[in-house]
Amino acid sequence: MSTEPYDTVIIGGGQAGLSVGYHLARRGRKFVILDANPRIGDNWRSHWDSLRLYSPARYDGLPGLPFPAPAWSFPTKDEVSDYLAAYAERFRLPVRTGTRVSRLSADGAGYLVTTDDGDLRAANVVVATGTFGRTPHTPGFAAELRPEIRQLHSCRYKNEAQLRDGPVLVVGASHSGADIAYEVAARHPTVLCGRDTGHLPFRLEARYMRLVFPVLWQVASRLLTTGNPLGRAARPEIRTHGAPLLRFKAADLAAAGVERVAERMAGVQDGLPVLDGGRVLEVANVVWCTGFRQDFGWIDLPVVGADGWPLEHNGVATGSPGLYFAGLAFQRAFSSMLVGGAGRDAEIVARHIAASEDRAGHPAAMAASG
DSSP states (O other): OOOOOEEEEEEOOSHHHHHHHHHHHHTTOOEEEEOSSSSTTHHHHTSOTTOBOSSOGGGOOBTTBOOSSOTTSOOBHHHHHHHHHHHHHHTTOOEEOSOOEEEEEEETTEEEEEEBTEEEEEEEEEEOOOSSOSEEOOOGGGGGSOTTSEEEETTTOOOGGGSOSSOEEEEOOSHHHHHHHHHHTTTSOEEEESOOOOBOSSOTTSTTHHHHHHHHHHIIIIISBTTSHHHHHHHHHHHHHOOOBSSOOHHHHHHTTEEEEOOOEEEEETTEEEETTSOBOOOSEEEEOOOEEOOOTTBOSSOBOTTSSBOEETTEESSSTTEEEOSOTTSSBGGGGSGGGHHHHHHHHHHHHHHHHHHTTOHHHHHHHO
């Protein structure tokens, strides 16, 4: 890879990274997007087969290109993958796939980005590596389960065919846990354990949602934001415990045969999972829907707070000029974690980058003024 310096290096080619690239391209800035996957959209392709978005297609577009699906349909994960690839091609965004970043460090007044294909230098770096981080989390006691118990993290689960015959324990009861438990219960006795995050009192795919969803979108993008006390109070709760269920409710899970218990998995007894109350579950499978952990250890800079999240405001790192974040859960609003929320957050980041460069006499700004 060339060591040619860039104005901006964007790390991550998902919806957040591509959206930042779109806004920088409109401003005539020089940048490159690095993505570790072989193809654009592969992060979405890796999800379980039946995954669909929780927002209708009319709210799933990135800036400049509406999502190509019926407005009130809910796109599949493969449709999202193909859309991201088409988006990068449509706007000729400079994405380098198959390029994994291993380290980010200070380099004079800018930054050095170390990859498995060489180093890049940049005045600005945007970290857009994912909403909830890129390291799957399972508790330490998972290793104590009997070897014959099939264990899968949600990021490795594709469909029911991967499971052994017999009962399934799904650990973690937010979106992925509810979706997967609902699916596997068709063929397996299934227990879903974990804290109750609540659910929306609506049916996502009901016709009345065409009236309700615009209101919900305004709440998610305009009311639940870091700019007001309500949003600031909700942010740590959502980042830590997950959002309310959107597609399946407790009644849906019960109707599908899922046994829902609010206890958490507390550990292992005789090689079997045990819940908080002491109940031991004889299962053949455990699906860990326990989320991911933010892993910023590869950033050799003091950018992480005591809660493990970056020290930033609206994506602008507070202590490292020229460093930015995009696509974090609840970065600016609840909608930040949704595909359709990426564009607005990205515009804020791109605007800040351009304004900083303009103050420094960036060639693009000088050409425009001339």
